[in-house]
Amino acid sequence: MAKPRVLLADDHSLVLEGFRRILEDQCELIGMVEDGRALLEAARRVLPDMVILDISMPLLNGIDAATQLKKTQPSVKVIFVTMHSDADYVRSAFEAGASGYLLKRSAVDELEQAIRTVWAGHTYITPLIAKDLLDVLLSNRPRQPQQKKALTFRQREVLQLLAEGQTMKDIALRLKISSRTVEFHKAQIMEQLELRTTAELIKYALTHGILASS
Numbered sequence: 034m035a036k037p038r039v040l041l042a043d044d045h046s047l048v049l050e051g052f053r054r055i056l057e058d059q060c061e062l063i064g065m066v067e068d069g070r071a072l073l074e075a076a077r078r079v080l081p082d083m084v085i086l087d088i089s090m091p092l093l094n095g096i097d098a099a100t101q102l103k104k105t106q107p108s109v110k111v112i113f114v115t116m117h118s119d120a121d122y123v124r125s126a127f128e129a130g131a132s133g134y135l136l137k138r139s140a141v142d143e144l145e146q147a148i149r150t151v152w153a154g155h156t157y158i159t160p161l162i163a164k165d166l167l168d169v170l171l172s173n174r175p176r177q178p179q180q181k182k183a184l185t186f187r188q189r190e191v192l193q194l195l196a197e198g199q200t201m202k203d204i205a206l207r208l209k210i211s212s213r214t215v216e217f218h219k220a221q222i223m224e225q226l227e228l229r230t231t232a233e234l235i236k237y238a239l240t241h242g243i244l245a246s247s
Contacts, residue, residue, distance in 0.1 A: 038079070038080075039056065039061065039062055040084045072086060088126065093193065097193075110151050114144065133150065143157075
């Protein structure tokens with residue numbers, strides 16, 4: 034079986050280098066990027082077979098990046114390697130199109146197996162969280178915390194950039210929209226999520242994996 038062509042995405046250069054060393058014999062590494070937007074741009078250029086990414090990344094988080102990637106390249110295999118062990122994150126990752134999910138603390142031991150499993154057409158979930166995830170699914174526990182109404186992709190883009198401290202003008206230039214449109218999205222986000230301050234907005238983004246914690 035041919036080696037998968039893999040694109041890596043993580044906002045820590047040491048993590049990327051560690052993954053590169055683990056995988057260089059098993060995969061054809063065709064790129065390494067450090068944020069979600071760079072991931073989408075690189076994927077358009079190099080057309081990877083597989084993407085290995087984190088959830089918490091700057092400019093565009095991994096969940097939203099994977100969602101957009103699968104719309105344009107539905108055959109690409111997606112594996113999340115993250116610090117987030119909560120079942121809601123796992124569920125969001127698979128809803129975004131993931132085929133694999135493992136934790137950074139076990140990546141050295143599990144990443145090669147995860148790639149082999151996913152490349153063979155199967156799903157891989159780290160044993161560290163598989164039981165907890167099964168318990169949640171069997172109990173039909175609702176998502177926590179719930180939100181009044183799901184944000185659109187554009188709203189999530191604006192939310193992340195606002196939480197990262199970017200100005201209205203910077204966001205407008207990055208998203209190729211007007212500053213007035215950014216202001217409109219911010220107002221809608223604050224109303225939908227019942228937020229009143231920028232501090233609450235940042236806390237929400239951190240709690241929901243939209244904003245990197247470091």
